[in-house]
Amino acid sequence: MTxxxxxxxxEGHAPGSKFGMVIDLDKCTGCGACMVAxxxxxxxxxxxxxxxxxxxxxxMRVFKLSNxxxxxxxxxxxxxxxxMHCGGKHDAGHSPCVSVCPATATDYSYKTGIVSQIYTRCFxxxxxxxxxxxxxxxxxxxxxxxxxxxxxxxxxDVSVRMRGVVEKCSFCFHRxxxxxxxxxxxxxxxxxxxxQTACTQACPAGAITFGDLNNEDHMVYKVTHEESEGDEIxxxxxxxxxxEELETNPKVYYLSGRDWVVKAGNASVREEAKAVKDTxxxx
Amino acid sequence: MEAAYQKIVRLESxxxxxxxxxxxxxxxxxWMGFFGTILLWGVYAMFLCWFKGLNQTNxxxxxxxxxxxxxxxxxxxxxxxxxxxxxLRYVVGKDPLKYIINYAVLIGFICYSSALLILAIDIGQPxxxxxxxxxxxxxxxxxxxxxxxxxxxxxxxxEYIPLVLENRKIDEVPIFHxxxxxxxxxxAIFAATGAFLSFFxxxxxxxxxxxxxxxxxxxxxxxxxxxxxxxxxxxxxxACGPCFxxxxxxxxxxxxxxxxxxxxxxxxxxxxxxxMLLTYSIAKIIDTLYWAxxxxxxxxxxxxxxxxxxxxxxxxxxxxxxxxVVEILCSVIPAVILVTKKGRQNKPALIVAVFLGSMCALINxxxxxxxxxxxxxxxxxxxxxxxxxxQELATTILPxxxxxxxxSLSHRYLPVFPQERELNPV
Numbered sequence: 001m002t003x004x005x006x007x008x009x010x011e012g013h014a015p016g017s018k019f020g021m022v023i024d025l026d027k028c029t030g031c032g033a034c035m036v037a038x039x040x041x042x043x044x045x046x047x048x049x050x051x052x053x054x055x056x057x058x059x060m061r062v063f064k065l066s067n068x069x070x071x072x073x074x075x076x077x078x079x080x081x082x083x084m085h086c087g088g089k090h091d092a093g094h095s096p097c098v099s100v101c102p103a104t105a106t107d108y109s110y111k112t113g114i115v116s117q118i119y120t121r122c123f124x125x126x127x128x129x130x131x132x133x134x135x136x137x138x139x140x141x142x143x144x145x146x147x148x149x150x151x152x153x154x155x156x157d158v159s160v161r162m163r164g165v166v167e168k169c170s171f172c173f174h175r176x177x178x179x180x181x182x183x184x185x186x187x188x189x190x191x192x193x194x195x196q197t198a199c200t201q202a203c204p205a206g207a208i209t210f211g212d213l214n215n216e217d218h219m220v221y222k223v224t225h226e227e228s229e230g231d232e233i234x235x236x237x238x239x240x241x242x243x244e245e246l247e248t249n250p251k252v253y254y255l256s257g258r259d260w261v262v263k264a265g266n267a268s269v270r271e272e273a274k275a276v277k278d279t280x281x282x283x
Numbered sequence: 284m285e286a287a288y289q290k291i292v293r294l295e296s297x298x299x300x301x302x303x304x305x306x307x308x309x310x311x312x313x314w315m316g317f318f319g320t321i322l323l324w325g326v327y328a329m330f331l332c333w334f335k336g337l338n339q340t341n342x343x344x345x346x347x348x349x350x351x352x353x354x355x356x357x358x359x360x361x362x363x364x365x366x367x368x369x370x371l372r373y374v375v376g377k378d379p380l381k382y383i384i385n386y387a388v389l390i391g392f393i394c395y396s397s398a399l400l401i402l403a404i405d406i407g408q409p410x411x412x413x414x415x416x417x418x419x420x421x422x423x424x425x426x427x428x429x430x431x432x433x434x435x436x437x438x439x440x441x442e443y444i445p446l447v448l449e450n451r452k453i454d455e456v457p458i459f460h461x462x463x464x465x466x467x468x469x470x471a472i473f474a475a476t477g478a479f480l481s482f483f484x485x486x487x488x489x490x491x492x493x494x495x496x497x498x499x500x501x502x503x504x505x506x507x508x509x510x511x512x513x514x515x516x517x518x519x520x521x522a523c524g525p526c527f528x529x530x531x532x533x534x535x536x537x538x539x540x541x542x543x544x545x546x547x548x549x550x551x552x553x554x555x556x557x558x559m560l561l562t563y564s565i566a567k568i569i570d571t572l573y574w575a576x577x578x579x580x581x582x583x584x585x586x587x588x589x590x591x592x593x594x595x596x597x598x599x600x601x602x603x604x605x606x607x608v609v610e611i612l613c614s615v616i617p618a619v620i621l622v623t624k625k626g627r628q629n630k631p632a633l634i635v636a637v638f639l640g641s642m643c644a645l646i647n648x649x650x651x652x653x654x655x656x657x658x659x660x661x662x663x664x665x666x667x668x669x670x671x672x673x674q675e676l677a678t679t680i681l682p683x684x685x686x687x688x689x690x691s692l693s694h695r696y697l698p699v700f701p702q703e704r705e706l707n708p709v
């Protein structure tokens with residue numbers, strides 16, 4: 001049976017999962033642990049000089065935003081940006097990148113809501129990169145290289161990518177596969193804490209919450225549906241997503257009590273004095 | 284030595300079409316050598332890109348599509364003269380265009396083969412290029428481009444082959460003579476097929492940008508299942524392609540210092556191009572207004588937001604987004620010149636019009652490729668600027684050199700211009 005479009009509409013099957021993330025921007029300190037964890041977990045190659053962020057690979061990238069005001073009103077916000085795993089218009093799986101890939105090298109899973117990247121099928125046309133408004137996709141401009149000793153630390157669960165293909169955050173999909181294997185073997189459902197992304201676990205401030213947006217028991221569901229059980233995380237704030245007005249339907253939600261941060265994330269409520277990226281940041 | 288050279292000259296002259304005069308061989312060799320050197324420079328850069336990867340370029344993760352894709356879309360647009368002139372000649376029945384169709388086909392062949400070559404350099408894994416056919420995603424505009432482009436290049440080959448077979452020496456071989464003759468007999472079918480395929484690949488190239496709903500600068504409303512850019516690209520190719528055909532014809536006439544096509548033929552094609560440009564400019568203006576005043580406000584965006592960069596190209600001059608205005612003027616001005624008989628018959632005005640008409644497509648493709656990549660979408664991002672590396676420039680100049688070489692060879696050895704003998708009696 002082929003998967004039908006739309007979450008939870010698989011005939012004869014239990015509703016599909018829709019994994020997503022809630023990032024508390026008021027908690028994020030910008031330490032970059034999520035970026036480091038992501039790179040280590042997913043065998044992301046490095047370059048001797050990573051200062052040019054336009055040609056280095058950072059599946060998870062922390063942006064440093066400023067409200068553009070002078071002291072004493074100056075404020076800074078660190079905004080971690082993984083792949084948004086967009087559901088596309090009407091949340092039907094037509095993500096901006098998936099629909100444009102000419103070789104079906106990136107796909108949308110109606111079972112998990114995760115946008116995958118098939119490295120061995122990608123031929124490097126980079127159309128998906130142009131389609132992604134979040135710049136969450138990266139091209140391997142160079143052959144992947146690691147310092148000699150670091151090769152021993154590469155994860156055997158994640159394939160390394162060759163020069164000339166596009167890659168991006170997978171929500172640590174290999175962790176999902178591993179957890180599902182165990183759950184299947186033990187004939188039980190997947191528990192919330194069994195499948196967590198590396199960035200979620202690495203965040204020392206606990207700013208990232210990850211889980212199934214379709215599962216009422218998961219915290220991400222409670223937070224995004226503003227249910228009372230999520231109050232501890234919500235603290236009166238309303239979750240928002242980046243560029244919601246474009247109908248990309250991202251699965252990454254953000255929280256902030258600061259109005260200018262919320263406005264920075266949504267072009268539809270942008271104000272005259274836009275938030276600006278602080279170029280002095282180290283990320 | 285002198286005798287040997289004279290012998291070569293005599294033998295080589297037997298390959299020329301009958302009854303025409305060609306430049307001395309030494310001059311031709313020098314000319315070919317100059318452009319051949321440029322070609323080799325481009326080929327060297329091409330191999331660097333293939334062997335060392337796309338790190339040889341200045342493209343980056345913000346500029347995944349850059350100079351090459353612009354060149355690709357540009358040559359396909361101006362190469363549109365082949366399909367549209369073919370359609371007019373063989374399907375609509377504009378008979379006088381038979382005197383320029385060979386050249387239109389040759390220009391189209393050069394443009395499309397260049398486009399395919401550029402694509403082969405542009406992809407990160409060239410050896411996997413065939414995946415676009417094997418693992419085709421039918422929802423992707425690029426898939427449609429790949430299929431229609433490849434098929435249409437096949438059609439152009441079929442249209443160009445009879446011309447090659449008409450070389451004086453080749454034509455002496457009966458099988459080639461008959462093959463060429465029979466190809467001409469069925470050319471209407473290929474012209475119609477070419478027009479059909481071109482409609483889709485020119486359109487789907489427009490769709491490449493128009494479907495990007497994550498990028499408000501490029502995204503356009505759908506008409507049936509295609510964004511409006513689909514139709515605008517096809518329309519502009521049909522309008523600007525003939526302008527480019529006329530422009531190259533005039534350049535060729537200037538270089539060879541000979542009249543090659545009669546004025547009535549050029550004026551007929553110019554008139555049709557003029558009306559196509561006029562209707563295109565109206566459609567383009569309506570599309571731009573709808574985008575600016577209906578679509579952008581939905582995102583709380585203003586058209587001027589896309590022209591706030593400090594660089595010259597994406598800035599405003601006197602509060603006006605000049606590149607957008609120039610793009611539209613490049614369709615309106617030539618349209619006004621070409622639809623009037625006086626304008627068409629005025630030589631300098633005609634040259635200006637076909638030059639602007641060609642620029643119209645090239646600027647439009649620039650905006651729909653490079654500016655799409657440059658403008659920020661996230662509110663906290665800034666304009667991304669880019670300047671191509673020498674490898675990118677060399678590989679973009681490569682098709683120009685290749686085009687000059689192929690035109691030079693074709694003009695010297697093939698009867699490209701049927702009216703040449705009549706217009707230049709030896």
